[in-house]
Amino acid sequence: MxxxxxxxxxxxxxxxxxxxxxxxxxxxxxxxxxxxxxxxxxxxxxxxxxxxxxxxxxxxxxxxxxxxxxxxxxxxxxxxxxxxxxxxxxxxxxxxxxxxxxxxxxxxxxxxxxxxxxxxxxxxxxxxxxxxxxxxxxxxxxxxxVDSEHSAIFQALNGSRIDDVLALTLTASGGSFRDRTRDELEGVTVADALKHPNWSMGAKVTIDSATMANKGLEVIEARWLFDVDYDRIRVLIHPESIIHSYVEFYDKSVIAQLGAPDMRVPIQYALTHPERPLSPAESLDLAELGKLTFRPMDFERYPMIRLAYEAGRTAGTATAVFNAANEVAVARFLAEEIPFLAIERIVETTLEKHDPVADPDLGAIREADAWARSEAKLCKF
CATH class of the missing domain: 3.40.50.720 (NAD(P)-binding Rossmann-like Domain)
Structure with missing residues (x-):
């Protein structure tokens, strides 16, 4: 046991x-x-x-x-x-x-x-x-x-060498506002943002999904989990959330992990790996689903994904600042202190003010985190 x-x-x-x-x-x-x-x-x-x-x-x-x-x-x-x-x-x-x-x-x-x-x-x-x-x-x-996307890559890589990987592709649902233009995001409410179309998640993660910050965090996480550089990590919008992520190898084979959008599947796999006992989740019925759709990631529509890549490539304390500023900005939005689009402006402004520390120890990371939170709390928009 x-x-x-x-x-x-x-x-x-x-x-x-x-x-x-x-x-x-x-x-x-x-x-x-x-x-x-x-x-x-x-x-x-x-x-x-x-x-x-x-x-x-x-x-x-x-x-x-x-x-x-x-x-x-x-x-x-x-x-x-x-x-x-x-x-x-x-x-x-x-x-x-x-x-x-x-x-x-x-x-x-x-x-x-x-x-x-x-x-x-x-x-x-x-x-x-x-x-x-x-x-x-x-x-x-x-x-x-445990994240569905990283679990999918972990499963797709089973038995393969990371040196044989051309690219990892994380899929994204697009969040609560995936069918809205940026102009249509003006004035959206907290209640609107919390209506995720596919997943049952906490408030913070649901808001992060709507801004695409969550996918940005996952890109940075993938870099460390799988020891690949950012040029080999891609993001694709997949509204149905059936393909949870996939791996393309140098021989151009693609291995994907599919399943109904139920977090109990990757959670159970993390706990039972390499075994696969019966899950309480529903089986996937592709015939009933009928089709799967995909859209390229739009870095202008979703600036938070661009900021995540930039912070990741800068490295050092930049990623801690990205995360801390985002946590504060999301909290301010959930408290109805700021509008939805101010989240990304606060994060970008905080990153622009930051002087990154390369190869930081935990003390430097704590200092950068505290500094970013203070800046983000005071940031005007």
Missing amino acids: KKLSILGSTGSIGTQTLDIVAFHPERFRVEALAAGSNVELLAEQARKFRPRLVSVATKAHAEKLEGNIPEGITVMYGEEGLRAVAAENDASVVVSAMVGSAGCEPTLAAIEAGKAIALANKETLVAAGHIVTARARRRGVPLIP
Whole structure:
């Protein structure tokens, strides 16, 4: 039986991971869960899965949680609690599913503890890819992708050499506004942006999908996961989200991974690889679907994807700044403080002001992250 810890258990990836655990109770045991402020859902998860440890954001949240969960479950909070869930328990696999750069340090702690990482927190590699991958190699720890796009590439590469790869192509749904022109984006609301046509995701990721920042983050993540340069990473809009990504080899063979848009499929594969047990997801019926459609990526329509490539090629602290500025801008939009199109303007302005540090250590990354957040909070548009 495989023992799991989940960082971000009350989020979209975390709850769907627990769906897989419930579907395969003979395969998995939950050792530890970490959440932020959703105490009610975490208490429900603790009662159902009986982990040995749970952690929440603050002492007040911990006090609220105690008394609402079974006896014998240790309750912790803050950074100490995250570290305990990530590294200080008997789990062999840590599902890194926290949203944002806050997931970086607990993921590094899990790597240092020798845990296998099922990685859904793309910001960990975006901000500190050179550090994370180097430490994983040194510790012999696998980084198994959970994102549907990276899981697809991981599966398509099975048994192949990365030296034989001509290009990796990440597919993108196009997000909530894929059929709107830029002029039609003026005045769109938060509610409009949260109506993703294909996927069930959290608010932040759904907004990132609408701006294409999410795909930009995935491009940077792919560079580190698969050790390829940006010239070999491409993006294609595929509205149906059936081909999750594909690999083209130098012999011009193309291997793609297909499936219904259900995150439980890549989550389960990350947990059971190389086995493929029965999934709770629906089977794909191509005859019923009828056709698949594709559009080239438009870097003018989606400036965030252009900014991601530019930050990735600049490297150093530029990618951490891209991510941090985007997190703040999205939060400002969700709070209805700024219009939708201001997200990309804030990110671009912050990047233009930044003086990148090459080959940064964690301290320099933290400083760049903090600087970018401060700039993005104050940025006018």
